[in-house]
Amino acid sequence: MPTKPIRDDATVELAPGTDLTGLELSQREGFLLSRVVGRKQTVGDLLKVAGMLADDARTILARLALRGVVTVKAPGGGPIAEDDEFDGMVFSPADLGAPADLTIEQKKRILYVEANLSRWNHYGLLGLKRTADAREIKKGYFRASKEFHPDAFFRKELGPYKARVDRIFRAMKAAYDVLNDEKRRQEYDDTVEVGLTPAEERELRELAQKAEEKKEQAQKDERLQARLKDRRLKRNPMFDRIHKARAFITQAETALRGQKQAAQAARLARLAKDYAPQDGGIKARADVVIAQANLERARALAGRAEAIIATYENDRILEFVDEMEQLAPRDPAVLLKAAKMANSAKNPQRALKLATTAASLDQASQKAREMVYLLAAGVGSWHTALKAAEWLRDKDPKSGEFKNMVKEAKRNL
Amino acid sequence: MERVIGIDLGTTNSCVAAVVGGIPTVIANRGGYKTTPSMVAIAESGRRLIGHIAKRQAITNAENTVYAAKRLIGRKWSDPRTEAARADLPYTIIQGDIGDIRVQLRDRVYTVPEISAMVLTEMKKVAEDHFGEKIERAVITIPAYFNDGQRQATKDAGRVAGLDVIRIINEPTAAALAYGYRKDIQKKVAIYDLGGGTFDISILDIGEGVFEVLATGGDTFLGGEDFDRRIVEWLVFGFAKEHNIDLRNDPMSLQRLRDAAEKAKIELSMTQTTEINLPFIISTGKNDSLHLQRTLTREKLEELTSDLVERTLEMCNRTLKAAKIESDELEDVILVGGQTRMPRVQAAVKEFFGIEPSKNVHPDEVVALGAAVQAHALVTQGDGEPDLLLLDVTPHNLGIMIAGGYFQTLIPANSTVPTSANHMFTTVRDEQTAVKIVVLQGESGVAADNELLGEFILTGLRKAPRGEVEIEVTFDISPDGIVSVSAKDMDTGKEQSIQVTATNRLSDDELERIIRENEEYAVTEAGMEAFGRRRTEVERYLREIDKLRPAVEELMRTSDFGGDALTKADRLIDRAKTAIKMQDAAALDEVREQLERTAQMFKGVAAKLNR
């Protein structure tokens, strides 16, 4: 009976309560047992002192274990035998030693398949799964034939293996004959209690192993992700900067909402931009904050125009005008205030330019046109004054004042 | 690596091939021919003539020229086909000691395997000449539909020819091997093989280097010669109507008719009409001869032979059913055999299978190539995966006769070989010590209609009440398709001896005798070659002497010793001529030297005269 070879790291000792005097043992069994009695050791250590071939010793040990004479325990309580391609089958030295024109591997393979002929079902024999289709069945049979058809051993002296190979090929052929015939296969499937085929077992094992591996992998992945994130946060300078930029832009936006802090907001936004020049999102948000802040400041200046005119020297007033134009180049209200400031700072030309821009930005503004008229008239640009006067008169034809303004401009021309 | 060959031992033509440097190659004979007629003749001198020479002299030596021996091999004298063949063949066949067919040629009787062995020897020689080395192993092909007796007999022929026949394989299977060798194909194919004497159809499934025969069918008595015969009959009847003479009664006329018929048939594969012209076909006794002249059209030929083509198609149909496939599952149809060159045959096959037949194989060479492939595959079988594996089937049901004369199948036709089946026999009487088993092969449910392979008697059974002794008999079919029987006493587990009582197989003793005789012939043959060389030499001296004689005579007449010298020379010439006629090598050797001296002397005299 095939048993599995016992692992070298399993521990072996005499089974408790064994009465050695009542045992019937062969000479070799007795010898091996004498090496077991009185100590607890690993199988590997036992083999060193067994004084016989390791394979033989394992076989004998397995036999003794089966009889309950010795106990063999694997570390951690696992299986005491190792899995191998022959399901741990132990080959008799007599069989392996029989003269035949075959390699040891070939002999093992033949012995293994032959020993399983009665155990395996038709599918197992051909290395198939029960779900195999016609083509797969044929493939399995072809593979099996290539291995076990007598022609594969043509002119080889097979000795006792000849009958074995014959038996195997015939069994495989018989299996194929059934599975290859739709009807007979059905009957077979219906009537035969079919356990798992080795192919299926192997697949199940592989599947289980894969699932296990997958789970482990998933856990590993998670841990790795966390570590990576950490590391990124801690060590990546780029990440640092973006992180800071985000903080700045958020502060900038808050500052803007808090009124009167526009300058601060713009500064923070500019900082954010500097920290993450590549980050499009931050840049857009910063630009909005900056534009907003500028406008805010320009309006603040415009609101303080009378105070500025009253407080500052002409040059300083013009500096404010510059700033306002720069901060809000497209805000007519701010520009009109700036024009007023420029005019009072004795720069009517500049004032006229600002007023004209304001008028063109706000086509409906009567105030802007009046300003343009006054300023243009002041510097003697009667053409511009006339146009403004005409626009005003057209807008409000009943107003005598506007008609006079037109008359005046025409007259000066 | 040892050299192995594959031989296609055809009814009409044989061919030999080998795998050379991985490539299957046909070996041409010294004359450059790739096929050799499967013909054997015995010349007046007793010499064996094989192949092309035998064919060339067939008309003038029809009684002693054997063709189509394959139609007779392994057949029993009692087979109804034998009688039919006998009426047809220009050479004489007689019944052998063991119920087999034998051939009488001149004063000697030959077994059929012996005749086939002569062809095999020739093919072996072609290969040996080509490779310049002795060749001992071969794979020989046979029609798939051959039964056990025919297979055995072919193997015996190989043995007689001094060949170790490592395998007998079926011709269509061989064709498939050559077709699919190292091609990594995966498909189902049909092989339609219509040769000179036999028809085979095989369906194969090819994949991963495995060639699985799904089913095979055929007729060992249907081939190109039957087509020829239809033409011969047509000519003979026409002639009889006109002149009231049956030309078949004259062997030489018959042989000429047969030749002409085949020639016409082959020509009609290319042309629409052909002239058959046989002047002086028969003498009417009074210094007068009759001539035969007719025109044959392709249409007429097709009409004369349509039932033959039809028969092949019926067989195809049956075989497809046995293979359990539909014809649309086939991906290729391969035509093998010379007769498939007939356009009507090609059209019929195409129509039946609905596929254009493959043009990738040479119909005359593919079988030998396949045999070479199998031979090579077998001897190179290493430790690893085999390059190629053949899973062939047995063509007939194998079974036994049961009570009432019925036939019980134990191994059905189209079972993959090797295979075996067991059958339990028990005693039916108390104390019975022997059981007879009649083993047969065939398709009929009645034992007598099937081919008897042999009667086996289980002897020395232990004495016991009836039914108590159980003997398990195992019927085994080898990869060659050859049957063997063994028996075991179930109770004692003892191997039971089997005695074969009825079989038409040559006994080992007889085979040994034939092999010995063959070897002796080979020695004489070698002697004959030496004799031939001697003779040429002697004949040259004779011609020289003949030419110089008048001049020498002229001169000698004037001298007194001249007359004596001339008589001596004449006597010598006479002796030489007799030795040549009697093929007496020793005598020829004796005169040769003296003749040489005489010729020298004559030359000297003639030279003096000229001066």
Ligand SMILES: Nc1ncnc2c1ncn2[C@@H]1O[C@H](COP(=O)(O)OP(=O)(O)O)[C@@H](O)[C@H]1O
């Ligand atoms: N061109 C052809 N047309 C018709 N029949 C042919 C042609 N060539 C050869 N044959 C016939 O083929 C037969 C021989 O075929 P072959 O395959 O050599 O036979 P086998 O294998 O039985 O010896 C002969 O009957 C011959 O007449």
Ligand SMILES: [Mg+2]
């Ligand atoms: Mg042929």
